[in-house]
Amino acid sequence: MSELQFGPPAVSDRAEWLQRRANWIRLSAMTMNHHAKLGHTGGDLSSADILAVLFLGGVLRVDPAQPRWPLRDRFILSKGHGAAAYYSTLAARGFFPIEQLKTYMDPLSKLNGHPDRNKLPGVEANTGPLGHGLPIAVGAALAARMRKESWRVFVLTGDGELQEGSNWEAAMTAQHYGLENLTVIVDRNRIQQGDFTENTINMEPLAERFRAFGFAVEEIDGHSTAALVDRFSRLPLEAGKPSCLIARTIMGKGVSFAENQPAWHHGVPTEDQLAQAAAELGVEVAW
Amino acid sequence: MSADKTSIMAARELFDCRDAYMSALEEMAAADERVCAVANDSLSSAKLKNFKAKFPDRFVNVGIAEQNMVGVGAGLANGGMIPYVCGASCFLTARAMEQVKVDLAYTNSNVKLCAMSPGMAYGQLGPTHHSIEDLAWMRVLPNMVVIVPADPIETSAVMRYSLIHEGPMFLRIARVPVPRVHTDDYTFKLGKAVELRAGNDVTLMANGLLVSRALDAAHSLENRGISARVLNMSSVKPLDREAILDAARSTRGIVTAEEALAAGGLGGAVAEVLALEHPSPMRILGVPDTFAPTGTAEFLLEQFGLTAAGIERAALDLLKAEE
Numbered sequence: 001m002s003e004l005q006f007g008p009p010a011v012s013d014r015a016e017w018l019q020r021r022a023n024w025i026r027l028s029a030m031t032m033n034h035h036a037k038l039g040h041t042g043g044d045l046s047s048a049d050i051l052a053v054l055f056l057g058g059v060l061r062v063d064p065a066q067p068r069w070p071l072r073d074r075f076i077l078s079k080g081h082g083a084a085a086y087y088s089t090l091a092a093r094g095f096f097p098i099e100q101l102k103t104y105m106d107p108l109s110k111l112n113g114h115p116d117r118n119k120l121p122g123v124e125a126n127t128g129p130l131g132h133g134l135p136i137a138v139g140a141a142l143a144a145r146m147r148k149e150s151w152r153v154f155v156l157t158g159d160g161e162l163q164e165g166s167n168w169e170a171a172m173t174a175q176h177y178g179l180e181n182l183t184v185i186v187d188r189n190r191i192q193q194g195d196f197t198e199n200t201i202n203m204e205p206l207a208e209r210f211r212a213f214g215f216a217v218e219e220i221d222g223h224s225t226a227a228l229v230d231r232f233s234r235l236p237l238e239a240g241k242p243s244c245l246i247a248r249t250i251m252g253k254g255v256s257f258a259e260n261q262p263a264w265h266h267g268v269p270t271e272d273q274l275a276q277a278a279a280e281l282g283v284e285v286a287w
Numbered sequence: 288m289s290a291d292k293t294s295i296m297a298a299r300e301l302f303d304c305r306d307a308y309m310s311a312l313e314e315m316a317a318a319d320e321r322v323c324a325v326a327n328d329s330l331s332s333a334k335l336k337n338f339k340a341k342f343p344d345r346f347v348n349v350g351i352a353e354q355n356m357v358g359v360g361a362g363l364a365n366g367g368m369i370p371y372v373c374g375a376s377c378f379l380t381a382r383a384m385e386q387v388k389v390d391l392a393y394t395n396s397n398v399k400l401c402a403m404s405p406g407m408a409y410g411q412l413g414p415t416h417h418s419i420e421d422l423a424w425m426r427v428l429p430n431m432v433v434i435v436p437a438d439p440i441e442t443s444a445v446m447r448y449s450l451i452h453e454g455p456m457f458l459r460i461a462r463v464p465v466p467r468v469h470t471d472d473y474t475f476k477l478g479k480a481v482e483l484r485a486g487n488d489v490t491l492m493a494n495g496l497l498v499s500r501a502l503d504a505a506h507s508l509e510n511r512g513i514s515a516r517v518l519n520m521s522s523v524k525p526l527d528r529e530a531i532l533d534a535a536r537s538t539r540g541i542v543t544a545e546e547a548l549a550a551g552g553l554g555g556a557v558a559e560v561l562a563l564e565h566p567s568p569m570r571i572l573g574v575p576d577t578f579a580p581t582g583t584a585e586f587l588l589e590q591f592g593l594t595a596a597g598i599e600r601a602a603l604d605l606l607k608a609e610e
Contacts, residue, residue: 074366124365126389131354135356136362137362139366141366142362143365146368166352172350
């Protein structure tokens with residue numbers, strides 16, 4: 001059971017502790033996808049370290065006992081298909097029982113294939129169709145400003161998702177209003193549903209594009225919990241500007257047969273693959 | 288003739304309902320710090336210049352970006368504000384339909400869409416700028432409330448109601464000038480038809496700028512010895528099922544009239560109730576399955592029989608067929 005317990009890590013080994021939590025999120029998400037025979041394993045695995053650091057590394061000021069606490073930081077999962085990793089993270093943070101993860105995509109489950117804020121505590125936005133999260137995040141950041149409150153807004157997008165024009169509409173608004181309380185994190189795993197992003201629609205130079213839209217941008221290793229903790233601890237990257245962290249990630253990270261394989265964008269593990277993943281992730285069993 | 292409220296129409300002073308919407312919005316913003324406005328470069332058409340001057344910190348102009356505009360509205364609501372997202376109905380609905388569905392309706396966000404210049408208000412600009420599809424699109428969305436006020440008094444009342452209603456609303460604000468059909472003591476009740484005139488031969492149901500025309504039609508019908516009931520069906524969703532069934536039971540048929548496609552709007556909503564619960568003779572007045580030609584709003588309304596004379600003709604036709 002100790003692997004399921006969430007507790008404050010000692011500062012000295014925090015990055016390593018978060019790495020283990022991220023691997024638990026990975027195996028949990030894969031177990032959920034195996035259970036549902038449906039899911040988006042590749043993106044669950046690429047975003048696990050980011051989610052672990054945000055929710056379990058003390059970055060987000062949220063309170064599972066008061067999920068709608070008005071002064072909470074907002075985290076919006078724009079890549080709503082990464083629901084299994086997200087739900088696993090929320091459960092690990094204590095928003096609902098880990099037991100509930102076993103109902104993923106079951107009939108009448110509160111754990112839809114894509115998140116629903118009216119069903120699950122901790123979820124901020126109903127996402128799934130791509131390109132919705134950033135406009136919502138911009139609106140929330142504007143709300144904090146209008147209310148003269150100090151909470152912040154974080155939004156995690158996919159990379160292929162940035163092909164949706166609504167993101168760039170929202171980016172223009174973020175720049176115009178100088179939303180320094182807004183941080184966009186791009187899960188740059190370079191794979192979208194049908195193929196590698198660069199074989200589909202060229203995404204580069206992504207950092208330059210965000211800079212041109214008025215963001216302060218840093219590219220980071222999206223699998224280094226130490227680097228993520230460090231960057232998240234010094235936001236905004238630049239006063240008066242929205243921040244953009246382009247997290248270089250690997251689709252399917254941590255599981256050899258899934259890494260960098262477009263087929264694993266929405267691949268579902270077999271029983272044997274789940275066992276192999278557990279061994280490679282160093283997690284005996286998720287739940 | 289029964290004493291009805293139509294006598295106040297005698298003066299025939301015409302009003303732009305946007306003025307009532309704008310005054311209400313500014314008063315609400317002065318009284319409630321959660322009220323804010325979101326625009327898509329629509330300061331003139333949505334009459335928000337004064338709002339911007341009075342409440343600069345609670346005014347967001349996202350530019351020409353409707354998908355973003357609706358998403359920003361959802362985010363503002365998440366953050367505890369009560370956003371009024373104001374833009375021309377043709378763009379607000381069609382361009383941002385997925386955001387309206389997901390970010391507002393499915394999420395049940397406390398966002399108010401103020402749909403300006405709906406119907407054929409932009410008649411001469413052509414079908415790209417007509418918004419005759421909006422009622423059909425909005426009406427099918429779960430959680431979405433759809434209101435089409437008939438005059439400035441009702442526009443003001445609906446705006447005030449929207450502040451206490453928790454959840455997404457689509458408020459269709461008329462640009463084509465209309466006479467007053469309500470008295471100053473009017474209060475808006477969600478999901479309730481307003482009987483503006485009693486009658487027992489035929490029922491005329493209308494909303495928006497067609498309400499005053501339905502009242503005029505009722506006057507003409509009275510001269511022919513026909514007693515027409517007139518219901519203001521401003522609340523398209525939720526719908527007043529009881530008023531519809533009562534009309535079906537106690538009059539010989541129902542004529543609906545709206546400045547929208549005949550498919551999927553008020554007429555469609557009324558027909559759904561009748562078909563299942565009390566099949567009755569009906570005429571549905573609206574724009575048939577076509578894109579409207581160009582011309583002034585008044586010209587187009589004439590073209591499609593969305594006039595007092597057109598409503599009267601439809602009522603006579605219905606009654607004749609029933610003889």
